[in-house]
Amino acid sequence: MHISRTDLNLFVVFEAIYSQGGVTRAAETLNLTQPTISHALGRLRDRMDDPLFVRHGQKLVPTSAAQKMIGPVRQALQLFERTLGELDGFDPSSADMTFSIGMRPLMEHTFFLPLVTLARETAPKITVTSNRYDRHNLETDLSAGRMNAAIDVFLPLPDSIRRKHLTSSRSVIVARKDHPIAREGLDLEAYLSLEHILVTSRPGGHGPEDVALSREGKSRRVAVRCQQINTAMRLVDRTDLVLTMSEAIAERANIWFKHQIIATPFAAPKIDTYLYWHANSDADQANQWFRGVVEGAVQLPPPDDLMYLP
Incomplete structure (x- = not known):
């Protein structure tokens, strides 16, 4: 199989179906018709010689081949998007894209409101999502682009995952x-x-x-x-x-x-909080901007009208 004879748009469709669990929602996500998505899936099935997805109730469930493909496909698509973004430059005032932040419930309750508020001040067209995740899968989620960054306590992670200390609190x-x-x-x-x-x-x-x-x-x-x-x-x-x-x-x-x-x-x-992201996002302008917004949101002081006993 040679890449020159493969339509790379098929992998965009593949990732959308995998993420959305069906042709209809994938079509909505990509702003394409259902027949177009179905036709693209059929072409990729023929190209890979595998059904890729099988019907299970109302959802399409990925085959083992699809499960093996999704990680590398997401990384490749993320690389393409980052390359194009760097060529075009990143302008938050006109950016129309989704940023995903990994947060456990305690962190979401504390930091998501100031994060969204601060992000939308300069980037009104973006979408911000909060994802709950398994800490054992954090490296994979960041590497595959399912999350742009994550906030958590200190975690023992490999060098491919970057971290920055955000807060230290008694x-x-x-x-x-x-x-x-x-x-x-x-x-x-x-x-x-x-x-x-x-x-x-x-x-x-x-x-x-x-x-x-x-x-x-x-x-x-x-x-x-x-x-x-x-x-x-x-x-x-x-x-x-x-x-x-x-x-x-x-x-x-x-x-x-x-x-x-x-x-x-x-x-x-003391409880320390860290920001995590993948090494392949270090130079990405959009990810750099988003990380800066996260840092700013975490550092925002709380209201000063709280009851406090020393």
């Missing part, structure tokens, strides 16, 4: 405004006597503050585990449960609640 305690600890104060003994909320997407395990406490031979009672910071903040509002978390995230999440934010009575760890 741990604090969040309690409702009229919680008894406002009158009684909070030392370590009082902290350990409380019932706690842990925000995590993991079904088990401990938070970084639990690890810190264990070094002192101490432990706390986690009465509730939940996945969303907003859920945790509502629980704090309705109960005597308290929440220990990053100060940077707590300040932003507290905008709608006005809870107390209190320093921890023990040596709780």
Whole structure:
């Protein structure tokens, strides 16, 4: 098979069908007719000597050959787009493209609003999407172009994944405004006597503050585990449960609640946040602009009308 005898547009159609799960949505994405998409898929099937997709209910499911192809195809398409973009230059004021940021729920709740707001100030035509992802697949997702960048805590990743430190935040305690600890104060003994909320997407395990406490031979009672910071903040509002978390995230999440934010009575760890992207996007002007917007959004100060106890 020689590339000179292959229409490269067929791979654009292939990626759209793979991503959208069907011919109809792929046609909508590419602004083409369904017969055009079906014809292109038929040509690629003949060229690859494989059905590539098989019908399963309402979706087209990729064959094993298609699954092997998708990563290299996405990388190649990303390279073409980046090359053309560099030749044309990147102008955010007229750019009509999609930027995808990998965020776990806690990060989305904290940083997505300022990110979108800041991005649209200079690039009103772009689309910004937040993607939840498996940390084990982060390298692959960034390499294949499924995400332009990601925000997370420090992760052990290969050199092909670039990282930049964004924030370093101490741990604090969040309690409702009229919680008894406002009158009684909070030392370590009082902290350990409380019932706690842990925000995590993991079904088990401990938070970084639990690890810190264990070094002192101490432990706390986690009465509730939940996945969303907003859920945790509502629980704090309705109960005597308290929440220990990053100060940077707590300040932003507290905008709608006005809870107390209190320093921890023990040596709780600092929480570091990093921006991740793939090495092949280093020189891409659009990706450089987007990374700059992410950095700016993370550094934006929270509103100054928050209740805070030192």
